[in-house]
Amino acid sequence: MKRRDFINWVGLGGIASSLPVAICLQQRFAIAACSEQTTSDVWQTVGTVAELDQNGQLLVKKFPSVNVLLVGTSESENLIAVNPTCTHSGCTVTWNTEGNKFACPCHGAEYGSDGQVQRGPATEPLKTYTAKIENNSVLVKPN
Structure with missing residues (x-):
């Protein structure tokens, strides 16, 4: 594997692994990847x-x-x-x-x-x- 391919692969993996967290924070509802409690039921x-x-x-x-x-x-x-x-x-x-x-x-x-x-x-x-x-x-x- 070439160095450039490896760096692109690692970078893409980092972005993909942070995507579920970003979705949880923006959508404010639970999905399978979210581990935090939702804010929709909290005063x-x-x-x-x-x-x-x-x-x-x-x-x-x-x-x-x-x-x-x-x-x-x-x-x-x-x-x-x-x-x-x-x-x-x-x-x-x-x-x-x-x-x-x-x-x-x-x-x-x-x-x-x-x-x-x-x-x-x-x-x-x-x-x-x-x-x-x-x-x-x-x-x-x-x-």
């Missing part, structure tokens, strides 16, 4: 009640690998939690309290409080999360 703290009550919303960037926009207060019956990344353009949507909807400032897409598209150009809904308050912490779990 994660994204802030405090005081932070949420201050503005009636809480924007957390990079929770654990995505963004979360949580709307409500400690007195709210239902907390609303979505990934605020517009599914059309990737901009961060904002919460419109008067219209009870999320709006994208880039191209005007609108989403209902359930994340469903109300007005295009977006065609895919926002990813939603389940949220709750426990003690003084605001917790979120991907659906």
Whole structure:
């Protein structure tokens, strides 16, 4: 075997052996090659009640690998939690309290409080999360 062939073979083997780990980290669900527990069934703290009550919303960037926009207060019956990344353009949507909807400032897409598209150009809904308050912490779990 030539040296160049050996180096290419070893390099390809290294890439192939790291592929299952990369898939696990990006997809967040278990596949045969994944050995870690999935994050989809774990509640994660994204802030405090005081932070949420201050503005009636809480924007957390990079929770654990995505963004979360949580709307409500400690007195709210239902907390609303979505990934605020517009599914059309990737901009961060904002919460419109008067219209009870999320709006994208880039191209005007609108989403209902359930994340469903109300007005295009977006065609895919926002990813939603389940949220709750426990003690003084605001917790979120991907659906």
